[in-house]
Amino acid sequence: MSSSAGAQGAPIKSTGLHIGEPAPGVKKVDPIIVADNITRTFGGLTAVQVEHLEIPRGAITALIGPNGAGKTTLFNLLTGFDKPDTGEWTFDGQGISGIPAFKVARKGQVRTFQLTKALGLLTVLDNMKLGAKGQSGESLARALFPWFWRKQEQAIEERAIELLTRFKLDAKKDDYAASLSGGQRKLLEMARALMSEPSLVMLDEPMAGVNPALTQSLLDHILDLKTQGMTVLFVEHDMHMVRHIADWVVVMAEGRVVAEGDPHEVMANPAVIDAYLGSHHDEDLGNLDTGVMTAIKELADDDADDDKH
Numbered sequence: 311m312s313s314s315a316g317a318q319g320a321p322i323k324s325t326g327l328h329i330g331e332p333a334p335g336v337k338k339v340d341p342i343i344v345a346d347n348i349t350r351t352f353g354g355l356t357a358v359q360v361e362h363l364e365i366p367r368g369a370i371t372a373l374i375g376p377n378g379a380g381k382t383t384l385f386n387l388l389t390g391f392d393k394p395d396t397g398e399w400t401f402d403g404q405g406i407s408g409i410p411a412f413k414v415a416r417k418g419q420v421r422t423f424q425l426t427k428a429l430g431l432l433t434v435l436d437n438m439k440l441g442a443k444g445q446s447g448e449s450l451a452r453a454l455f456p457w458f459w460r461k462q463e464q465a466i467e468e469r470a471i472e473l474l475t476r477f478k479l480d481a482k483k484d485d486y487a488a489s490l491s492g493g494q495r496k497l498l499e500m501a502r503a504l505m506s507e508p509s510l511v512m513l514d515e516p517m518a519g520v521n522p523a524l525t526q527s528l529l530d531h532i533l534d535l536k537t538q539g540m541t542v543l544f545v546e547h548d549m550h551m552v553r554h555i556a557d558w559v560v561v562m563a564e565g566r567v568v569a570e571g572d573p574h575e576v577m578a579n580p581a582v583i584d585a586y587l588g589s590h591h592d593e594d595l596g597n598l599d600t601g602v603m604t605a606i607k608e609l610a611d612d613d614a615d616d617d618k619h
């Protein structure tokens with residue numbers, strides 16, 4: 311695996327992540343997640359049907375696809391918030407299929423949600439403290455040694471303040487989370503996820519509802535996770551963001567992985583445009599919802615940019 315400098319000011323992309331031709335299910339040089347035959351149905355609907363998927367370690371992978379492709383369902387499965395009908399997967403070489411979310415998080419795989427889960431009636435600092443792992447204050451043995459508990463509390467608070475400072479939320483530590491803007495809540499959620507010192511951070515639509523003033527800051531924080539050695543997997547509809555920061559892109563449609571590759575390869579792949587058009591093939595393009603149209607236009611723009619280079 312190697313890194314190469316991008317265009318002026320562009321983030322440094324990780325390359326050489328895969329073995330062989332980039333295609334759905336392609337093997338990775340150093341995968342952090344390896345998943346096989348994952349299916350999840352809701353009644354008669356097959357929401358996820360992934361034969362094989364590997365997520366490269368130490369890189370930023372984007373999971374994209376049209377609405378209803380199964381991205382969030384796959385996220386929920388991989389993080390233990392939902393159970394599959396079939397399937398097995400490993401995280402860092404350990405089988406974790408079907409184990410509950412709090413255990414997945416303890417192993418170093420954390421996630422944020424599309425709609426932020428900051429607890430509005432807790433302060434920003436208390437939200438952060440909830441993200442700490444391995445708190446031993448509750449256990450009886452530790453309760454018998456309160457000095458130990460206090461020391462641990464202090465360490466947790468120090469880490470929380472350090473992270474809040476990094477995310478420029480330290481001045482708000484005593485405010486209720488409910489008073490934060492949408493973008494600030496996203497930052498708080500990301501900061502809280504880092505409390506448990508994860509090795510894999512999964513972000514579900516990190517840019518949704520974020521005011522443009524905070525967009526760059528969020529992007530920088532995501533890039534920073536990689537610099538610090540973490541792996542990032544994120545779901546996003548914003549193709550500019552995908553192109554800008556993703557080292558690798560996995561495309562889902564109708565529950566399956568339909569393409570994989572680096573952002574430029576993937577966005578030039580006709581199967582991907584097809585996936586976005588999907589069931590709308592017979593429709594007048596003017597009837598498509600604006601999200602689909604924007605995504606298709608951005609994919610096409612990427613092609614045009616490529617042609618210029």
Ligand SMILES: Nc1ncnc2c1ncn2[C@@H]1O[C@H](COP(=O)(O)OP(=O)(O)OP(=O)(O)O)[C@@H](O)[C@H]1O
Nearest residue numbers: 352355356357375376377378379380381382383384
């Ligand atoms: N709890 C559920 N009960 C019934 N159907 C569900 C449930 N969760 C998801 N689905 C269905 O599964 C399919 C995949 O949904 P999912 O939310 O995973 O897609 P997505 O790719 O994340 O879409 P979006 O980009 O719109 O968030 C959709 O058809 C959705 O309606």
